[in-house]
Amino acid sequence: MRPNNDRRSGVEDPEDEPRLERFRDSHPSRIGVGRAGSRPRTETLLEFRLDHAKARDAVTTHVSDDLVADLDLVSVRSRAESKTEFLAEPSRGRDISEETAERIREDCAMEPQVQIVVSDGLSSTAVETNVPELLPVLRDGLADRGLDVGTPIFVEYGRVDVMDAIGAELGADCCVNLVGERPGLATNESLSAYFVADPERGGATSEKSVISNIHRNGIPPVEAGAEIAAVLEELCEAERNGCDTGDP
Amino acid sequence: MPGTETLTSIGIDIGTTTTQVIISDLTLSAPAYNGAASVDVLERRVRYRSPIRETPFAGDREIDTAAVGELIDTDVQDAGLTATEVDTGAVIATGEAARKDNAEALVTRLAEHTGEFVVATAGASLEAVLAGYGSGAGARSGTDGSTIVTVDIGGGTTNIAVFEDGEVLQTRCLDIGGRLVRFDDDGVVRAVAEPVRRCHPPDCPPIEVGTKRPEADRQALARELADRVFDAVEGPPFDEATRALAITDPPENAVDIDEVVFTGGVGRLVSDLDIDDRDPLEFGDLGVSLATAIRAHERFDALPVRRSAEDIRATVIGAGTRTTTFTGRTIAPAAELLPARNLPVIALEGLETADSVDAVRARTAAAIRAARNRRDITGTAALYASNVGPLTYDRLRLVARGIAAACDARSDEPRPVILLTEQNCAKVLGQLLESMTNAGPVMVLDELAVTEDEYVDLGTPVAENAAVPVTIKTLVFDE
DSSP, rough: OOOOOSSSOOOOOOHHHOOOHHHHHSSSOOOOOBTTTTOOOOOHHHHHHHHHHHHHHHHHHHHHHHHHHHHEEEEEOOOOOOOHHHHHHHGGGGOHHHHHHHHHHHHSSSSSSEEEEEEOOHHHHHHHHHHHHHHHHHHHHHHHOOOBBBOOOOTTOOOTTTTHHHHHHHSSSEOOOOOOEOOOSSSSOOOEEEEEEEEOTOGGGGOOEEEESSSTTTTHHHHHHHHHHHHHHHHHHHHOOOOSSSSO | OOOOOEEEEEEEEOOOOOOEEEEEEEEEEOSSSSOOOOEEEEEEEEEEEEEOEEEEETTEEEEEHHHHHHHHHHHEEEEEEGGGGOOEEEEEEEEGGGGTTTHHHHHHHHHSSSSEEEEEEEEEEHHHHHHHHHTHHHHHHHHHHEEEEEEESSOOEEEEEEEEETTEEEEEEESSGGGEEEEEEESOOOOOOOGGOOOOOTOOOOOOOOOBBOOOHHHHHHHHHHHHHHHHHHHHSSOOOHHTTTOOOSSSOOOSSSSSEEHHHHHHHOOOTTTTGGGGTTSSSSSSHHHHHHHTTTTTSSSSSSOOSSTTTHHHHHHHHHSEEEOOOOOOGGGGGOSSEEEEEEEEETTGGGSHHHHHHHHHHHHHHHHHHHHHOOOEEEEEEEEOOOOOHHHHHHHHHHHHHHHHTOOOOOOOEEEEEESSOOHEEEEEEEOOOOOOEEEEESSSSOOTEEEEEEEBTTTTTOOOOOEEEOOOOOO
16 A cells, blocks of 8 residues: 655655655655644644544435446445434444345345445445446456356445345345445545355354455555455355354 | 464575575565555574585686585585475576676576576676665665665675665666685786776786786775775766776766665675784685775775674575565466566556557557567566556556557467556456457566566465565676
């Protein structure tokens, strides 16, 4: 990963400017932002608050209906009825209602080898910026490998484990869930891909594999799409989960 | 450590004066799905150091292949190993030895017969870099952010590397070494190497074979060579006399030096506090005189010289522990292509400005054609794209179509497509090329920085098949 630090240096008359720049380029943190007396400079403080506001927005905004339609995703909702409920009661984000289960059984292909799920999680921004680039590569990669792919589903108010419920209802061999990650002050766009083989409700999170840090300054979304396709192929072949060694 | 893997790595340095072997254990980090560019070498532990021995030559023009082979067999045995237990490493012919008629054949053969993935290397700049890393200065520069100049003075060449923040900034290489003149026990000149003719010390007549020279002449030549070394370390600008001894083009940018480290056989003598008590002809060459002249030089005390724990073995340690790196999971390998040795690099310049499939195709085809004409490349080469443009699916599709079209048109017989990129996009380009080309199997490796003069060796996967050993190197035997 090559952190891309756009912030301006706040250090006045640095003794060794090139070296300071190298330090700053080496990490996305707020390094070398300078100070005004014992406090941050106004610009630094404003940038900090802006990044914080962006992070909050990533959590509280919604993935647009247009995007879901453009990507041809079947849109459902977890057991949470609102953003507030989703944030207050995380367990609701892990499951779907009986009505939703019925609906996906009707609208989606049953017993696919691979079920793709997209969840807003804690960053709608991550979904909106990365999934449009990632999904086409992933679809092509799975098609090249001759894998039978189900109908991709978008889950509003969805968490990682919601793929267990969806995969179990549809009888999928394995699932990938593209989830918006908890945003931070360095980026609000980070997406993760979680994998599970033989999904069932209540499956342990420790048995899931993950590719994290998917965003423009981390793993580029196009590259992640191809990587995810390769991992799914391995998963379908091995029929076991990432941390599961296969030993009895 | 759980999840880690340890490889046995060999370093073999066949030099102007000495042939050395080291064997080390490289501990690799476990591969992860975290987008890391590579599997890192967590620890490098040297577990066997051969004695320092004279390189066996057969006459003036050849290295004694059989004798070198025996030395190495003995070393592997003494380390408690068999050749098949060696996983990786490098053979390097250095200094004057690299110019012998059979150097290339010998190094290539040793690389193929010693262990799984041992690579053949040669080239003065590479020597400089390996010695710099082998001395520990490269890593130290990365730890404290200092600028360190490593000066490796051997029998035939002086190879200088400038490290800044752990990265190699420059190299400067000269035809200066302890063995430029050889003497017998009586001080009669036995051999004079060609570079001496390009060196004109004041107050010293040309040195001829068969003559016995006064001490003063030897000192005058050593002083002149020491002057060239200081000029090379402290420049630019460089003296014309220094340029006359340069092997590679000297750099144009000056650096602020925090520290200087002397390594190599002569470098070791430079650090020897008792050098004045040594017989100047102890090694039957200029070595002691040259080291004495460097120590006594008026600019020596002004240099921030630091002693190195590894001096005479710096190059071989660098060769054994630093030549091979490991890709991470982000590769698209065609297993049947591995291992691949000595792939010449063909750089695809300006790809980022090619805005159509045809423009990419034309640029790729032109680069392949130019490289084949210029460098007599006949077998498989590795294409290198430093910048393909923005990493979007549309853009990469266009680039892949252009590269695939150029590769398909290369020749009648199908040939593998091996592509290296600097950006993190190997898997996606691999996926695209796979479906677009009929040229042969496809392999893409990313986050590599190479240049057109370099060669690449790729080993069979390690670390649960997730990482491929990669060596980026030069193969220049006749500088």
